[in-house]
Amino acid sequence: MAKHQHDKNADELWFYFKDVIEWVGRYFPVKRGKLMKGQPWGDLYNKYKDTPLDKDELEAEIQRLLENEEVENKKGIYLYVLTREEKHLNLRQFDGKIAQRKYEEQKGVCPECGKEFKIEEMEADHIIPWHKGGKTTYENCQMLCQRCNRTKSGK
Ligand SMILES: [Zn+2]
Incomplete structure (x- = not known):
């Protein structure tokens, strides 16, 4: 059995x-x-x-x-x-140098909400997202505050 x-x-x-x-x-x-x-x-x-x-x-x-x-x-x-x-x-991420340069260019202002942040409070974001063909280049980078970045990507 x-x-x-x-x-x-x-x-x-x-x-x-x-x-x-x-x-x-x-x-x-x-x-x-x-x-x-x-x-x-x-x-x-x-x-x-x-x-x-x-x-x-x-x-x-x-x-x-x-x-x-x-x-x-x-x-x-x-x-x-x-x-x-x-x-x-494991999509390519922006390196710290690009993030720093963008942060300085934006003078610490988040383009979505218009408020000012410290760099630690911001995240590098692909303006054109990866799934729409956006690349990890300086031109396609913007610094968003964490809240706006999470709202945008629906995380
Ligand atoms: Zn914001």
Whole structure:
């Protein structure tokens, strides 16, 4: 009896893995060994197995993200195209020098609320956000107070 029970569980586990592997193969047919290794495929399968996905659109987006220099964590691309959470991409941030120069240029005034702040109370923000093609350049940087920055990005 105990042995039978064990076999049954083993079968179920095997079928589950097969389902996961089939699902990954169906929606992510392009093999990228290094990038695909270690992804939480089981969790992603559980969460998205009933979501309609377009494998061609997914692949086109993955390629664009792989070529996008703003994306510093290429390993997070698979998670991002499913979850839409930008945190997985580790997007490029403005360095302290750019923030300091912008702060001085703005004379410490937040362009959203018009109030004056110390530099520690401000955050460097992409004027054109990343998902609309904005780059991490001086021209695309503004210093916002924390409150305005959080309101803007909906954090
Ligand atoms: Zn503000």
